[in-house]
Amino acid sequence: MENHFFLDAGIPPQAPPLHFGSSLSDWQSLPSAMEMEMEIQSQDCFPTGYGLRYESAMVSSPPASNCNMSSESLMMRKLTGNSGEIPHHSQPMLAASSCYGTPMNSPPQLNLPLPRPVALDSSVADFSADPGFAERAAKFSCFGSRSFNGRTTQFGPKDSVEIAAYRSNPLAPNAKLPRVSSSPAIKQRVAQVGGTNNRSELAISQEESTVSEQNPEPGFKGSNSRKRKAVPKAKTKETSPSPSPNASKVTEPNGASNEKRCKLSESNANENGSGKSEEDAKGSSTRALEPSQDYVHVRARRGQATDSHSLAERVRREKISERMKLLQDLVPGCNKVTGKALMLDEIINYVQSLQRQVEFLSMKLASVNTRLDFNVESLMSKDTFQSNTQQQQQIFPINSSAASAFLGHQSQQNPPLHSNIANGTMTQCSVDHLDTAICPKLNQFLETVSQYPTFCEGDLETLVQMGFGQNQSQEMALHSQNFQGLNQVSGMKVEL
Amino acid sequence: MDSQLLNPTSLKSRFTARFLRALTKINAPNPISSSSPTPREIFQRYRRIKVAADKSMAYSVRSRTTWSRATLSRLRTRSRHRRLASFGPRSSVTTAAVLKKTSSHGKENEGGLGVQAGELRELVPGGEAMDLCNLLDETAHYIKCLTTQVQVMKTIANLYSLE
Numbered sequence: 001m002e003n004h005f006f007l008d009a010g011i012p013p014q015a016p017p018l019h020f021g022s023s024l025s026d027w028q029s030l031p032s033a034m035e036m037e038m039e040i041q042s043q044d045c046f047p048t049g050y051g052l053r054y055e056s057a058m059v060s061s062p063p064a065s066n067c068n069m070s071s072e073s074l075m076m077r078k079l080t081g082n083s084g085e086i087p088h089h090s091q092p093m094l095a096a097s098s099c100y101g102t103p104m105n106s107p108p109q110l111n112l113p114l115p116r117p118v119a120l121d122s123s124v125a126d127f128s129a130d131p132g133f134a135e136r137a138a139k140f141s142c143f144g145s146r147s148f149n150g151r152t153t154q155f156g157p158k159d160s161v162e163i164a165a166y167r168s169n170p171l172a173p174n175a176k177l178p179r180v181s182s183s184p185a186i187k188q189r190v191a192q193v194g195g196t197n198n199r200s201e202l203a204i205s206q207e208e209s210t211v212s213e214q215n216p217e218p219g220f221k222g223s224n225s226r227k228r229k230a231v232p233k234a235k236t237k238e239t240s241p242s243p244s245p246n247a248s249k250v251t252e253p254n255g256a257s258n259e260k261r262c263k264l265s266e267s268n269a270n271e272n273g274s275g276k277s278e279e280d281a282k283g284s285s286t287r288a289l290e291p292s293q294d295y296v297h298v299r300a301r302r303g304q305a306t307d308s309h310s311l312a313e314r315v316r317r318e319k320i321s322e323r324m325k326l327l328q329d330l331v332p333g334c335n336k337v338t339g340k341a342l343m344l345d346e347i348i349n350y351v352q353s354l355q356r357q358v359e360f361l362s363m364k365l366a367s368v369n370t371r372l373d374f375n376v377e378s379l380m381s382k383d384t385f386q387s388n389t390q391q392q393q394q395i396f397p398i399n400s401s402a403a404s405a406f407l408g409h410q411s412q413q414n415p416p417l418h419s420n421i422a423n424g425t426m427t428q429c430s431v432d433h434l435d436t437a438i439c440p441k442l443n444q445f446l447e448t449v450s451q452y453p454t455f456c457e458g459d460l461e462t463l464v465q466m467g468f469g470q471n472q473s474q475e476m477a478l479h480s481q482n483f484q485g486l487n488q489v490s491g492m493k494v495e496l
Numbered sequence: 497m498d499s500q501l502l503n504p505t506s507l508k509s510r511f512t513a514r515f516l517r518a519l520t521k522i523n524a525p526n527p528i529s530s531s532s533p534t535p536r537e538i539f540q541r542y543r544r545i546k547v548a549a550d551k552s553m554a555y556s557v558r559s560r561t562t563w564s565r566a567t568l569s570r571l572r573t574r575s576r577h578r579r580l581a582s583f584g585p586r587s588s589v590t591t592a593a594v595l596k597k598t599s600s601h602g603k604e605n606e607g608g609l610g611v612q613a614g615e616l617r618e619l620v621p622g623g624e625a626m627d628l629c630n631l632l633d634e635t636a637h638y639i640k641c642l643t644t645q646v647q648v649m650k651t652i653a654n655l656y657s658l659e
Contacts, residue, residue: 323632344612361649366542
């Protein structure tokens with residue numbers, strides 16, 4: 001189908017590649033390789049003096065061009081800058097555009113992402129005069145060979161009528177473009193351009209989905225990739241005064257036409273767009289995770305199916321991957337694991353181990369505190385367990401009593417605890433046996449628990465140190481004994 | 497370490513308060529002077545403590561998450577089941593039926609993760625009725641609460657064992 005474009009122009013499809021070698025040397029001075037490639041292409045197809053003009057225009061624009069920009073947007077910008085010179089070269093335009101038709105035939109040879117759009121703007125002014133150009137321009141500007149495959153010639157002899165029809169009815173999707181309706185959008189642009197010759201409007205309309213990135217600043221694209229919205233042609237004038245503030249929140253007044261609008265830039269082809277609903281929901285674009293919106297706005301990705309089911313699927317997949325990333329932060333040791341299945345396995349293991357730990361600890365509590373008349377209320381009132389420091393303060397009398405129990409000292413603070421403590425020490429030993437006897441899976445627990453940092457020694461040492469800082473010297477001896485006692489205890493604990 | 501007081505309304509403090517209260521209730525009936533408890537007693541106490549831990553964690557979370565609601569309803573069903581043996585099966589049957597109805601719709605878009613998702617659903621309470629997306633959310637919150645629980649219980653156990 002693309003061949004017959006060239007037949008229209010009467011230029012053999014294989015002609016342009018022959019010019020490559022000659023044009024290469026002229027472009028070596030260009031800064032970016034991309035520009036070089038594109039300009040080689042353009043020069044290749046502009047054998048006349050227009051090519052020189054083009055070259056000058058392009059050479060002047062490299063500083064303005066952003067390497068981040070996609071090829072076609074870059075070319076579009078250049079061409080818009082160049083468009084002032086277009087009317088002088090109407091005839092070469094034919095050759096140019098037709099030359100540019102050829103790269104479509106042999107994209108692998110050229111190794112260009114989008115060689116086609118180069119000729120677009122140059123022939124913009126001639127669209128009204130040459131319907132074939134409008135058609136080709138529409139195809140060229142639309143993002144690559146894939147989109148081309150779905151297209152047929154839509155512009156007939158009644159271009160102006162069609163264009164007017166499109167202009168008036170931007171929402172009507174072209175029946176011949178089942179997948180991507182960017183060409184109607186482009187037709188609208190073309191119509192507007194042909195009708196008004198408004199450069200600014202053209203720039204905005206041409207770069208509608210890149211307008212947010214390119215017009216305000218080149219770097220805006222990266223940040224805005226998720227929230228890009230196409231500015232519908234019918235409302236370019238509304239959005240033109242404020243493309244940048246609305247760039248991230250461009251609304252979609254024409255929901256139906258925007259449903260199938262594909263992203264302009266290839267560099268963003270791999271980025272995720274926010275989800276979009278079928279209904280005409282006017283509102284600020286949101287991330288998929290923000291629950292404030294009723295609808296989630298999705299942009300159909302380039303080269304992918306645009307029906308609602310696949311869009312919704314993609315939104316779901318993105319949500320799931322985001323949550324997996326969050327879980328990756330929660331679960332320790334998940335950074336090295338790649339892939340959803342492995343990560344889910346890790347998560348499952350972690351949850352299982354946590355649950356087992358809870359069971360083990362509850363068993364431990366059940367066995368340990370049989371003897372202890374713990375002064376729980378005092379702990380609770382002072383919010384003991386919120387921080388280790390507080391625990392240290394509270395635990396102090398208990399530690400002293402525990403240590404004294406261990407070392408046989410008498411403690412005045414908690415006399416009733418004496419017998420308990422004495423029994424407690426015994427029960428501690430017996431607890432070990434009980435634990436292993438009652439629950440054989442405790443051994444498993446120990447293994448799992450040992451994987452994770454235990455509370456024992458480090459915290460106990462800090463406890464004691466804090467106590468040292470706070471207490472009188474007469475208790476210092478006790479503290480030191482406490483320390484040893486605690487270490488013994490912690491050692492026992494670890495063995496458990 | 498600084499001596500700053502952590503948020504008194506945080507999950508950790510709420511859980512700790514409740515759990516300690518439950519512990520005292522569980523430990524209260526035991527006479528201190530009794531000899532070493534029989535394994536059976538310890539096992540019963542273990543179960544009670546485990547239930548208390550889950551319950552206090554679920555109550556601390558209130559009903560903000562699906563798993564907490566599922567845990568609470570499960571606990572209530574079990575307690576009701578024990579008290580009124582004749583009426584127990586009905587409630588469990590109804591909940592199971594409800595879960596079956598809702599679970600079929602949400603599991604469409606798991607991709608190749610069906611096996612793991614099923615396992616996760618078994619682990620996380622109330623996970624049967626959720627699609628993968630929500631399941632992952634619930635899992636994240638559940639993991640956070642479990643780690644808090646483990647931390648607090650470890651501290652308590654160490655305190656107890658020190659005496």
